[in-house]
Amino acid sequence: MTHEPRPAPCGGWPSPIDAALVAAHDGRADHLRAVGEELWWTAARPEEGGRRALMRLRGDGGPPAVVLPAPWDARNRVMEYGGMPWAGAARPAGGPLVVFTHCADQRLYLLEPDAPGGAEPRPLTPVSAVGGGLRFADPVVLPDRGEVWCVMEEFTGDGPTDLRRLLVAVPLSGTAAEDRAALRELTDGTHRFLTGPKPSPDGRRLAWITWDHPRMPWDGTELRVARLTDDGRPGDPVTVAGGPEESVAQVEWGARGEVLFSSDRTGWWNLYRCDLTDDGAGAGPPAPGPAEALHAAEEEFADALWKIGMRWFAPLADGLVAVVHGRGDKRLGLLDPDRGVLTDAAGPWTEWAPALAVQGSRVTGIAASPARGYEVVQLDTATGHCRVVAARHRDPVPPGHLPRPEPRTFTGPNGREVHAHVYPPTSPDHRPAPGELPPYVVWAHGGPTGRASMVLDLEIAYFTSRGIGVVDVNYGGSTGYGRAYRNRLRGRWGQVDVEDCAAVAAALAAEGTADPGRLAVRGGSAGGWTAAASLADPDRTADVYACGTIRYPVLDPAGWANGGTHDFESRYLDSLIGPFDEETYRARSPLHHAGRVTAPFLLLQGLEDAVCPPVQSERFLAALAGGTVPHRYLSFPGEGHGFRRAETIVRAVEAELALYRETFGLGADRSETLETETR
Incomplete structure (x- = not known):
């Protein structure tokens, strides 16, 4: 028996998705590999x-x-x-x-x-x-x-x-x-960064990937291969692929001893293979032959190498290659490298993680969709059948409370495309009151060289089930749409990302999807920078946002560039803003424009964060001292970059909802009331 949803003010709809449920379902299976006939992973x-x-x-x-x-x-x-x-x-x-x-x-x-x-x-x-x-x-x-x-x-x-x-x-x-x-x-x-070693199956060669400051691995890397001596010592390596403007993201060994690798030399991470030959004496470095594209396409067969050991493709013994590929979202497919034929696996999963394991004719991965959380899924390549083998999705609440997202492409400044996922307010019991447009929160993902995936996320559902919409923006600089799209952010971080998010928010308001007076911006890490920069740049955002949530952010690029962060990202700003220049970095800094912030905000910070240290948040608050901007600062001992503990997640989610309820005029929990003085 069905019933018509009742009109009710957006933001106050009763929901079965509480903060404790969000915390309990935070994270997913990861680091999947095969050990003989067994599967192992972390959870x-x-x-x-x-x-x-x-x-x-x-x-x-x-x-x-x-x-x-x-x-x-x-x-x-x-x-x-x-x-x-x-x-x-x-x-x-x-x-x-x-x-x-x-x-x-x-x-x-x-x-x-x-x-x-x-x-x-x-x-x-x-x-x-x-x-x-x-x-x-x-x-x-x-x-x-x-x-x-x-x-x-x-x-x-x-x-x-x-x-x-x-x-x-x-x-x-x-x-x-x-x-x-x-x-x-x-x-x-010799090289500042490298990936893990990949010995060839015959034990004669070793492959790995390297890069150096100021490059990030999605800018340019080199694939190295060396001959191994009988006692396991690598000889002089040879560069097989890569360079300052070519990113090799993964390397494996093929069934015939050839090197398989992903490269974006054409502007898209595609797969290649390369045969190697030894010199006549078998003592010198292997000589690489020409690289052959296995399936040339304007889509991605890899992504940004943020963590060593990510695996977007895995060769099978019969010569086929299991691949995670796509434009935006990633599907699982089987590639026949000799014929260049790519066949996708059947099933409801629309996003596959870079964690593939192979056992004979079986390929196992971690997959999700807008209606299913991440599961451990196995494909039998002999039959084409997929089945869930672990971490099976169970609907934590009736599906009617979960949003049905829509992928959208918006028009940004100068006519450029901006990709986003729109999650409308969703409830089986309630709908907006007559004449009411719902509030929306613009989410800016971290990275910034990263991507928001369109998968079931109870943190998003926590808001949408209460009548607050979410739009997850893959602003210029995001991965999944080719090198040209992610290079848009080069030299323009704090500008392109801010403009693209604001353009999406304005478009939702103009088309009558969102209430133009109840828009918020929210992000963590690099997304926290985008959120803070949006609030501190009223000229660029034209007062789009009524409030914002800033989570473990970058706020002062000058401090970041001068020993204020960890080694991996210590030269990231060379490409995002430009080589260090005090005036340029100050001009781009939300910290040095804190006086321009007029919208209420929530600032969340882990006190053990080595990537975005708490000193930046503390300096940002100090710059506001004596002002009248309503805000709230919550810091969490024991938390690093990103929140892992259930009690932290609960506190953060509840405080964020309180910000929106108070700012959007939905009634506030007085224990969460915003302040104007830093404590």
Whole structure:
């Protein structure tokens, strides 16, 4: 039996989606890989302090199991955003051999889950007291060599950029647990950044990707390949692909020993293969042949390499390649490289994460859609059938309370395209009162070289189910739409992103979708910069926004460029704004334009944030001292860049709703009332 929704003021609709439900469903499965016939991955645990649990799905059809109890936390802080935290190898007897990084001390640990009595993990790497210590990521377990090969990040001083990164071999025996000298260095640290090692199946070659300041990995990288000696030492490497304006995002080995890689040399990340030959003596570096495009298309077969170990494609033994591809959202497909034929997998999933695992003819990934949260999904390439094998979606609330998003392309300044996802207010019980247009919040994603995916997100539904619309903007600079689209932000961060978000907001108001007097802007990290810059730039935004939510933001690029952030992004502003110039950086800074902010705002900050340190938020508030702008500042001890703990997520979401309710005239919880004085 159905009923007609009743008219009610937007923003005050009763909803079954509370902040606790949002927190409980925060995060998703990640870091998926195969270990023989088993699947392993990490899973977020907001209710356990935000740790990531290590999960195991045996090949016997049983349910997945948590391998290690709290407080074990399978994460690392390499490049601060972390990289692939574990690896495993199947053994003929005794069960799998697994290594993982533990976030609390950043050490690499050995785990034998089937050992008698359930053996405790034992450390393989030492702790360093220098700076940020020793960190490890993207490991490869090589039982025949008795080693784990991985990326090591080693701090050499107390500053955030006092470090080196290189590939190392870690003994499985544990002899390096207290001895840094026992870590065998495979590279010499010539390059500032590199991805994890990829030994060829025959053990004769090693591939990896490098880049250096001031480039970011989506600007330009180099694919290196070296010959391996019998004792596992790389020779002189040769550059197979890449350069200052060519981004190679991933490398793998094909079924015939060829190199497979993704490159954006045409303006789109497409897949290529390259055959290698050795010199007659077999002693020199391998010689690369010409690179062959496997499926030339104006769509992306990779994305921005924010974390080491992301995997957008995976070769199968029969020569096919599983690929995650698309324009904007990413689908799973099977590519026949010899014929150039690409066939997409069937099913309701519209967004696949860069985490593919291959077992024979089976491909497993992590996928979602606007109606389904992320699930572990397996494709049988022999039958074409997909099935959920773990983390199955369960509707947390009746589907009628969930928004049905619409992908839109808006017109920005100078006629440029701006991509966005519109999430209208949705409730089975209520609709806007007669003559009422709903309020809308413009979401600006982080990065800024990143992308908002159109998938089920209970944080969005928390607002839409109460009658507040959301529009998630993939402003110029976002990935998923080719290199030219993401290069729009070069030199214009704080301008193009601000203009594009404002253009989308204005378009929704002009077409009668949103109330022009009840628009807000919201973002975290780089999106926090966009939100703050929007509020501090009334000339560019023309008073579009009634209020804003600023989460762990960049606010002062000059401070960021002068040792105020971590190494990975310490030269990011060279491309986003330009080489350091005090006047230019101050002119672009929300901090130095804080006096122009007139709209109420909420500022949320983690106190352990090494990417966007709290000092920037504190300076922003100090610049407002004595003013009359209503605002609220909430800081969270123990939280870094992005919120992981359930109690933090609950507090942040509830405070954000309170901001909109008060600003939009919907009635306020007095405990959340905005202030005009910084405390």
